[in-house]
Amino acid sequence: MTTLGVLMMAYGTPRNLDEVEAYYTDIRRGRRPTPEQLADLVRRYQAIGGVSPLYEITVRQAQAVERVLNGQGGRFRVYLGMKHTAPRIAEAVAAMHRDGIDRAIAIVLAPHYSALSVETYHEQARPAAEKLGLELACVNQWHLEPRFLDALAARVEEALARCEDPRRAMVIFTAHSLPARILEMGDPYVDQLHESGEAVAKRLGLSHYTFGWQSAGRTAEPWLGPDLLEMLPTVAQDGYREVVVCSQGFVADHLEVLYDVDIEAKQHAERLGLRLVRTRQMNDDPDFIQAVADVIERARREQGW
Template structure:
């Protein structure tokens, strides 16, 4: 039996990014549509892309992930087609699903390139799935899309990150624990978005909590492996929005300023909030944070993202098999470490859209 039945295809859904200088501003306008952000502010962000030749690294990384997923699926004897759609750049999700329908596919499984619970990292993807499915329905095309659960709490994600941080601490070459810190970096989000992250009947702040819990687990695992007493903090990057709106803090650069004043000489920067080295990593960390560290006299070691690490990719395929078994109504184990497994079908009120009510797929509301 094909382990991904009843699905006709597996769809990788990503944020997307420009592939040329001419695509940068249209891409940024799509990303910020409906927020009233003027072009002059977008131009400041566009500068980051132009420093990289006008090309975001994210699409090439998606291509690499597709290749890695394809290899792992074939290794397991799973012959399901593997498709790719983006939210904000070609190939757009609606076009991918339309083509899938034209080839006779009627039920697909979606794997997103975002691991955590929040509006921007989960529900917004679900809104885009719902919009694409509705657009096709208006064209007379019926297609069903399910998704795997968010995987920030899947053991493969934690184990891979812990191993990468352990290797980076070892490579940093600073034997004195008092002189070394580990900065666990993720994308900042508005405080209100974090307050409402997680199910509607939950306590909120699940986005922050998942990162915080993972960072502590990684410190413990690396410390045990290296026989060290490591210290670290959760910090944030890529803040946007008006200054009057509170976002999660501290910013990674402010954190570096603080530890330098405390006499720390070495910092290991671990981007656990991202699965690949896209713009927030390549610019915010490899350019801005690196410049800050150099100015402060800090030796900075940047940890790789999980990317196409075989253990991480194998875990993603485990999650596709898990979701397919759920769809077949078979008994399913939901391994989780640290924390609890998130459901593949989100509960009512989960990670709400605080600006406008929109339909979202793969949920019960």
């Protein structure tokens, strides 16, 4: 049996505060941040303990997916490639080639597709694979994968159980905001986020839920809204006293969850008299790992590999 490669791609994160400037510069496409911008980002990392756990979690996710795939009778090898930090996507593709892999499934650890998010990973992977003669099958979206929805619904249900009055708590499904120009591009990102949130709401019989955005970039162009922080006053004015935030667009604990929700949004909610409960992130929990393995297996079958 031939070993099939899996190129698992993720955003990347600095592993210590000394790496923050290089990371920020890479996100800004080579433009170094101002001293004020850098200081603000460092402050955020310091607020969550000095470093994000994202890299270690992503490594564990890759290792766990490989174990599940091979435990199901397959022969897979998972390679991790990061968009903004080492190991880079092209480096992961080169490693596959060195190991004799000639076919691979490429998947981004982000369930919802956008030309400005998931596609940018594929744009790095495809030319690297073509240059080396490696056949690459890219997964665009997996937001309606049944076991992913199961895992998401279980976490919303768990968070509601932590509320004093679950039936009167507002659930807000959030995702990373993107530039608003995607609305003119016919991009499916917004629709897909609604589809997965609606699917979870239907499974749980939710009657109080809505959608919002978070962690918008600090650029001059408009970004998708409303932002979570802007929504909370309205939630309070509508008479709610508890709110569950489900960051469905993220699959691991990192700065946008640990700071933007757990610190910034929670403090804002408290000032408004709201109790904010956040759903657990997927991380390397077995239910989520099985969902990702299902996505990869389906992609393999569709390719006839």
